[in-house]
Amino acid sequence: AQSVTQLGSHVSVSEGALVLLRCNYSSSVPPYLFWYVQYPNQGLQLLLKYTSAATLVKGINGFEAEFKKSETSFHLTKPSAHMSDAAEYFCAVSETGGFKTIFGAGTRLFVKA
Amino acid sequence: KAGVTQTPRYLIKTRGQQVTLSCSPISGHRSVSWYQQTPGQGLQFLFEYFSETQRNKGNFPGRFSGRQFSNSRSEMNVSTLELGDSALYLCASSFNSGQQGNTIYFGEGSWLTVV
Numbered sequence: 001a002q003s004v005t006q007l008g009s010h011v012s013v014s015e016g017a018l019v020l021l022r023c024n025y026s027s028s029v030p031p032y033l034f035w036y037v038q039y040p041n042q043g044l045q046l047l048l049k050y051t052s053a054a055t056l057v058k059g060i061n062g063f064e065a066e067f068k069k070s071e072t073s074f075h076l077t078k079p080s081a082h083m084s085d086a087a088e089y090f091c092a093v094s095e096t097g098g099f100k101t102i103f104g105a106g107t108r109l110f111v112k113a
Numbered sequence: 114k115a116g117v118t119q120t121p122r123y124l125i126k127t128r129g130q131q132v133t134l135s136c137s138p139i140s141g142h143r144s145v146s147w148y149q150q151t152p153g154q155g156l157q158f159l160f161e162y163f164s165e166t167q168r169n170k171g172n173f174p175g176r177f178s179g180r181q182f183s184n185s186r187s188e189m190n191v192s193t194l195e196l197g198d199s200a201l202y203l204c205a206s207s208f209n210s211g212q213q214g215n216t217i218y219f220g221e222g223s224w225l226t227v228v
Contacts, residue, residue, distance in 0.1 A: 010156070012174055032215075034216070036219075041220035041221075042221055042222075043117070043119075043203055043220050043221040043222050044203065044216065044219040045203075045219070047218060057211065094215060098145040100146060100158050100161055100169050100171075101146075101158075101205075101217055103148075103155065104155075105155045105157075106155055106156070
């Protein structure tokens with residue numbers, strides 16, 4: 001069974017600083033990986049998706065993630081944090097054979113002025 | 114193109130009652146899945162429907178049920194509500210089911226409070 005582990009339930013950065021949210025996955029077959037963002041009182045919005053076309057994936061709002069097979073990681077980064085980036089971020093993997101997407105526990109990002 | 118629409122957005126129920134939540138997927142999407150989100154348990158998969166058939170089910174008691182109609186709209190029902198059922202219930206739709214890399218799109222959720 002596939003699984004996702006997000007390291008750090010809370011991450012705090014200063015405005016303008018690098019954002020790094022960590023995600024490790026477990027999969028016996030090549031995975032499809034996703035990052036979603038959830039703003040307060042809203043549903044989840046897709047940030048980016050890895051489908052094996054390229055290891056570096058660019059998403060919306062200046063975020064990107066790099067797939068590293070040797071490290072089974074798919075960390076999310078943004079060079080310069082903005083106050084509007086404060087939200088909860090979820091890493092997810094689609095299960096072999098489809099039918100459901102497995103989500104990590106989420107990382108809440110705080111951005112300090 | 115309209116997104117995933119969930120109704121109602123907020124509701125309060127009493128223990129022992131039952132509740133029905135509705136979800137209209139993105140036009141053309143045939144798969145609908147449901148998730149429960151709570152502060153303690155995070156995002157938990159409930160079930161997924163494709164062409165009116167339940168294709169997969171999470172680890173929830175039988176009080177949680179769902180169905181999908183021929184127009185792909187879906188409903189989920191929770192009977193005999195318990196305090197622990199208080200949560201945000203999220204519906205998500207996708208174009209197809211059974212394919213890896215199939216992106217799911219979420220609605221804004223239905224906030225259920227059980228008192």
